[in-house]
Amino acid sequence: MSPADATRQQSFFRSRLFTTDHRVIGVQYLVLALVAVAIGTVLSLLMRIHLVWPDWPLPLHGPILPEDYLALVTIHGTIMLFFVLTTAPQAGFGNLILPAQIGSRGMAFPFLNAASFWMTAVALLTLLSSTFVPGGAAISGWTAYPPLSAIASAGPGQAMGMDLWLASIALFAVASTASSINILTTIIRNRCHGMTWERLPLTVWGWFTAALLSVIAFSVLLAAILLLFCDRHAGTSFFLPTGDLVNGVLHRGGDGSPLLWLHLFWFFGHPEVYIAILPGMGLTSMVLANFSHRRVFAYRTMIATTLLIGFLGILLWGHHMFVAGLNPFASSAFSVSTMAIALPAAAKVLSWLATTWRSSPTYTTAMLFALGFVSLFITGGLTGPILAQPILDEYLHNTFFVVAHFHLIMAMAGIFGLYAATYYWFPLLTATRSHPGRLLSEPLGRWHFWLTLVGAYATFLPMHFTGLAGEPRHYAQLTGVPGAGGALSPAGALLSHTLPLNLHITYAAIFLACAQIVFLFNLIRSLRRGVVAPPNPWQATTLEWHPAFNPFLAATASHIQVIAVHRAPCHYQSSPSGETFLPQWEPDIVVQAALESAINPKPE
Amino acid sequence: MPATITPNKTEPERKRRLEDHDNGSGRRPPTDKRTGGGGDGDNWNERSRGHRGPYERLHRYRMGIFFALASDLMFFVAIVSTFFVNQSTGHFDAYNHYVNEWLPTAIPPILWLNTAILLLSSVTMEIARRNMFRETDVMDEWLGLGKPITRRALPWLSATIVLGMLFLAGQWVAWRQLAIQQIFFRTNQSSHFFYLITGTHALHLFLGIGALLAAFTGLYVSRQLETRQILVDGAAWYWHAMGILWLFLFGLLAFFQ
Amino acid sequence: MILTSTLPLVARLHVVAAFLGPWGLPPNASEHGLALDHHLLLNLWIALGLLVLIHVILGVGLLGGRRAEPADLWRVEYLPLAALAILFAFLTVKAERLWAAARYTGADPAALQVEVTGEQFAWYFRYPGPDATFGPTRAQLVAPGEGNPLGVDPADAHGADDEVTSELVLPAGREVDLRLKAQDVIHGFSVPAMRLKQNAVPGQTIHIHFTPTTPGTYAILCTQLCGLGHYRMNATLRVLPPDEFASWLASKRRAAP
Ligand code: HEM
């Protein structure tokens, strides 16, 4: 290797791999999430296929055993929730866009930022590696309830697989906390002149609230993992009751309580689902307003509801425990607080409706995905208040009804938010110092949107019905269940009743996954051959489109521009000469001049 | 198709150097108001104290540490709530009697001494921290009259490090004393908590001592005053927080078992 | 958007309706299930109504020509929110009353006592025998191979007459008091036809009570992930007319030594 090669390589490491540049870190996070979502999708397809064709042998592996199925569920859920829906919106687009949206040239702690990313990457590798250890990956689901998760003899995968799962999530928790501290400090300290709190774009409010929740919630998860780890390896019994007999192994020790894990876990877990969706909500508001050429309806209320959702989100973890042994009075209290959170969520929906109401918007792909977000959020959200009533949850808990609820509201809405972000910000994502940004293909985008929307509804709506018919979650098999009497037993009959619908769901899921190939194709093609984007392709008003934040424009500009903010975002106006928009960074003097010339086109 | 308003330049734009890494550390007076954070076009005169000037970076780090401490607080809140839950959990024995087998761990008396040491270390740390911001010394440094700040702060910082290590050694002695009484981590429900709480706290102090050592090295090595201030200030807030936390944890172990 | 999403839904509704009624619930066979079903269906129809309504509003808003943006915060935001608040409050109150009736109070003292134990991967049911008292269980005595899956102490007078079965048999029309236990990990005791679901948690005994009304056989499932055999951890509930139940119980007793 010549010395020149060596330096080039070194600079590659510096500039691409171990960089502290927030934009590159953002892209790194997005690539990580893309890899993760691809893996997670393949795993989910394997599950769906196994459910309806249990005898189908997985090539190179053989038949999918019940423990394989549960490992699939566990890794799928963990990857999707942590490494896709937490990582991509918050850390990925957060790094890429957030500093620019507040007029800052960087994150507050660049080194910490890079460290967070690499910890996240190691966490993902740890999780994936658990598949290859003796016993395989953990089988206790993303919620890892003890004693199943506390005792190695409780099942295959509960030995080393579980340890790796815990290590991975602990790492992830530390990384997310660090990244959230970074985000919070950046938003509080690095705003440019004129960027008051009320002028912050709603996306920033989403990131801010999600980061607050992360700081509060992830350390509780970390503590819970530490306790569980002690139970597994240090002979303690925080979560283990005396006399617990698992697979012939008797636990003697103090009076631990398995329910305690549920409390700690869901104290984290519920905020976690909001961490996943809040940035998407903010983005949806901004994108809808952008393409409707309107202000966001009731901007201040939107800020307030974002914060309120964050706050209430900490107070209702018990709604996951209505039938888990919670005191019935506590269930009632959690039920009320859960019903309460439906109101700020509904306020958001109302604002979205009002923003688009009779605006004849421009239907770009980003707009379509934002509208899809609204639709899916409504559809998934409406079942929330049903599940929030303990007496109804008694029937619905841990059935596919819940699976439908959270896949529509979190998984699908979250993914739609991510797609909206990708189509919207692609020019900023692809711009480099030497090349202007590119756009994703819009016709392909439209195809992608409609196929995905149809696929999403076709897959997840029927799950409500299999759930109502009684199909429980986490079942490795629906036919040939070996209980007393097999399929002829009442249980077997109940499960096999759901088979026709399940077959349909599996077809729809395959369809949905295939539709994403359109996106991948679009992505790869546009990276190289996409249309070159103008500086502000969407007539956006927020700061990330300021030329100073576009690496290409900044590199060619003759001087560094001063960045200051003069007004709230989404300043769109109708004037005699047509629609005008005013980015946040245009000074008012200019506006005055423009308005005057618009009013008297011909000065005497 | 909405029309864009093209900005016509009304005032000449200020030219600034992008990498203006100036933070009042010797090249410019520490009251220089031009240093900025990530934001640009910062009109320092309109900003409140702490949002402008040489302390910008310091305040940013301080805020980061406060958020980290808030999250750490939640970590301990989780552990302490586990303590209370497990303390009140019992079970039904073979004769269907409800029994609660919580046996409080008698805390070794040396913990009182350790507590005093830790409090003392917080005092020395605070003195070190305040010495970093003495205005006459800051001016001296700016004028190039050596590193008076380092000279003043070093002894106090060293004292803190020694006291901190003493505390850890004292905790070690406490664990040994319990071990001699055959009380280990796994012995019973309350000993789990004794070791867990003191252990995680000791781990935090361990990191704290790492931070103190970093500050110590920084005081020697760094010529930038602001870097030294940040190192000492950050370590100090962390150290104080661990001290206060210890008071609570100690109170919990001593009086609420 | 609306069309594409509801069309396959309608088609599927028919598939389901063919064997299970409009929403696909298995027929209810318990006393409290009637009100529950009624409330659930009410909720589902309301949700469906709102779903359609909101999508219609969204669609109309998108298809209509451009108008000035809505400005009336009261009409657009606060009034609908107030209406929703009232709706949700109404549903909550209704649900809470049902919940209170089902869970706030214990069973009638005259209720039939049955103990349900979940272990990997089977349900066991224990009837207390003529003395109406459950004998103590010991983990050391658990031996599924020798017909003592629960570890009932045969030397104990209360335990000797206990009946353990793997099928839950209940009389119609009499309240049952179930005490749920788990031997190893958390299991979910669920009888869809009885609209009943409650986790069994190791170390805890959780009571639920209900009254089966319609004789027949029903599925008992496990609804909390409990390990690799979770999917096959099912059992059968057989509800008998009271006289048949009495003779079943008598035959069981006779069979026992
Ligand atoms: C209208 C607001 C909402 C209400 C009232 C609500 C209510 C509930 C309730 C009561 C459950 C527990 C169901 C059960 O396990 O039996 C649940 C589960 C769940 N919800 Fe929501 N929810 C709402 C919004 C959301 C949002 C915004 C997200 C995510 C972005 C979300 C994600 C989830 C997830 C992931 C679960 C399942 C967790 C698991 O068991 O693995 N929900 N929801």
Ligand SMILES: [Cu+2]
């Ligand atoms: Cu929740």
Ligand SMILES: [Cu+2]
């Ligand atoms: Cu199970």
